Amino acid sequence: MSDRTKKRLPFLEDTSHPHSKFYHRKEVPAGTVLIREGEIAKKAFLIEKGCIRAWVNNNGRDITFQFFFENEAVSSSESFRKNIPSLFTIETVEPCILHWIYKKDLETVVEDVSKLPNLKSKAIISVFERQYQYMRQLISFVIDTPEQRYLKLLLEKPHIIRRVPLQYIATYLGVTPVSLSRIRKRVSTM
Amino acid sequence: MSDRTKKRLPFLEDTSHPHSKFYHRKEVPAGTVLIREGEIAKKAFLIEKGCIRAWVNNNGRDITFQFFFENEAVSSSESFRKNIPSLFTIETVEPCILHWIYKKDLETVVEDVSKLPNLKSKAIISVFERQYQYMRQLISFVIDTPEQRYLKLLLEKPHIIRRVPLQYIATYLGVTPVSLSRIRKRVSTM
DNA sequence: TAAAGTTCTTATCCTATGTTAATTTTAATA
DNA sequence: TATTAAAATTAACATAGGATAAGAACTTTA
Numbered sequence: 001m002s003d004r005t006k007k008r009l010p011f012l013e014d015t016s017h018p019h020s021k022f023y024h025r026k027e028v029p030a031g032t033v034l035i036r037e038g039e040i041a042k043k044a045f046l047i048e049k050g051c052i053r054a055w056v057n058n059n060g061r062d063i064t065f066q067f068f069f070e071n072e073a074v075s076s077s078e079s080f081r082k083n084i085p086s087l088f089t090i091e092t093v094e095p096c097i098l099h100w101i102y103k104k105d106l107e108t109v110v111e112d113v114s115k116l117p118n119l120k121s122k123a124i125i126s127v128f129e130r131q132y133q134y135m136r137q138l139i140s141f142v143i144d145t146p147e148q149r150y151l152k153l154l155l156e157k158p159h160i161i162r163r164v165p166l167q168y169i170a171t172y173l174g175v176t177p178v179s180l181s182r183i184r185k186r187v188s189t190m
Numbered sequence: 191m192s193d194r195t196k197k198r199l200p201f202l203e204d205t206s207h208p209h210s211k212f213y214h215r216k217e218v219p220a221g222t223v224l225i226r227e228g229e230i231a232k233k234a235f236l237i238e239k240g241c242i243r244a245w246v247n248n249n250g251r252d253i254t255f256q257f258f259f260e261n262e263a264v265s266s267s268e269s270f271r272k273n274i275p276s277l278f279t280i281e282t283v284e285p286c287i288l289h290w291i292y293k294k295d296l297e298t299v300v301e302d303v304s305k306l307p308n309l310k311s312k313a314i315i316s317v318f319e320r321q322y323q324y325m326r327q328l329i330s331f332v333i334d335t336p337e338q339r340y341l342k343l344l345l346e347k348p349h350i351i352r353r354v355p356l357q358y359i360a361t362y363l364g365v366t367p368v369s370l371s372r373i374r375k376r377v378s379t380m
Numbered sequence: 381t382a383a384a385g386t387t388c389t390t391a392t393c394c395t396a397t398g399t400t401a402a403t404t405t406t407a408a409t410a
Numbered sequence: 411t412a413t414t415a416a417a418a419t420t421a422a423c424a425t426a427g428g429a430t431a432a433g434a435a436c437t438t439t440a
Contacts, residue, residue, distance in 0.1 A: 044313075051353050055361070063361040066327075067350055073316040093354055123234075126263040127317060134324035137256075141331040142364050145428095146397080160257055163241050164283055166418065171245070171253040174332050179397050181419050336427080356388065369427050371389050 024100050028092055035076050035090040040083055043100045044075035050096025056088045058143040065142045067093070078132050087139065146175045147183050154187075214290045218282055225266050225280040230273055233290045234265035240286025246278045248333040255332045257283070268322050277329065336365045337373050344377075 025048070035041045037057055047070055054066040054074075065088070068074045076086035080103060140149055150173055154161055160169065170180035215238070225231045227247055237260050244256040244264075255278070258264045266276035270293060330339055340363055344351055350359065360370035
């Protein structure tokens with residue numbers, strides 16, 4: 001019997017350790033949804049044991065774009081930081097032992113960042129922003145075709161189309177310049 | 191004449207402002223390399239004016255995976271943080287006005303993170319780590335075929351292959367389960 | 381062990397992209 | 411403005427991947 005086909009375990013008692021770094025600990029079965037797409041994340045998780053995936057719904061099919069394993073931290077960081085709906089669902093793939101902390105308990109971290117001297121604060125915030133952009137770009141690669149990525153770029157970031165040579169945009173979209181040229185022709189005659 | 195086809199400007203004098211957030215300011219022509227793939231980043235940049243791309247060399251061809259514009263911060267953050275060779279080149283697409291700070295001047299930021307209480311430090315470091323993973327995954331999408339991504343996964347993260355059902359791995363690689371099944375067959379008979 | 385359900389594989393057909401090369405268009409330089 | 415160079419488009423061909431459906435293999439449950 002492989003790890004992932006073990007019988008789903010019942011929830012165990014909460015075995016909180018008030019002095020540990022993460023305050024809550026629980027075993028959950030495979031297939032447990034920790035954060036659901038569209039909801040606002042209230043917890044951040046640390047995986048003691050098990051495997052988790054992050055996925056987005058694309059026309060009714062779930063598209064996985066990230067896996068997490070032991071000793072990795074997992075949360076929908078933009079949702080968590082900004083109180084906005086999560087772009088994706090976080091779900092266990094195997095039965096897991098998880099630690100988590102509630103947003104309110106972690107909030108001091110986020111607040112303190114903004115209290116740092118200006119430059120430091122800016123530096124850390126820019127890392128968060130960059131991460132968010134990378135994630136969105138990655139999700140676009142797993143759910144969209146090159147043509148869809150081009151159309152999104154045209155709609156969402158027209159300044160890139162205007163200011164950047166086609167050859168660079170092509171590779172950015174994951175295709176050759178020749179193919180992007182064909183896509184543009186196809187799109188313009190629609 | 192479009193922005194990007196303006197004549198390349200000569201380097202101007204350094205107009206440092208000791209009391210500004212970023213200490214150095216310079217105009218550079220289009221096509222200027224700010225950080226070269228394989229070198230260790232010593233500076234972080236802020237774009238006052240212009241456009242920058244990040245690209246990786248793939249068999250002699252450059253593959254762009256990110257653009258940066260006005261008021262965005264740019265650096266090879268892993269190279270910067272860990273003194274390791276940069277995975278990519280950072281190059282101006284248009285003539286740019288840039289501000290930068292040297293690593294040694296910013297080092298207090300990074301150091302201070304590690305002096306934060308344990309949990310805060312861990313949280314911020316995990317954001318850096320996550321960003322690095324997103325970036326690598328993104329680069330893999332722009333430079334590799336699905337088959338190459340599968341082979342890399344097999345080599346670099348065999349635990350994912352072992353522990354995760356094929357249907358999830360397929361979408362993670364950007365293909366359908368049917369296609370991944372074909373790829374596995376193709377690969378196993380080589 | 382048998383039955384049912386799920387996951388994975390295989391087959392067919394179609395289409396979009398890669399590759400290479402030639403041509404046209406646009407931009408840079410004298 | 412003329413010349414040259416670079417970038418973008420187009421054409422032709424080969425191929426990998428998407429969609430759908432059917433079959434095989436594997437798991438779970440009774």
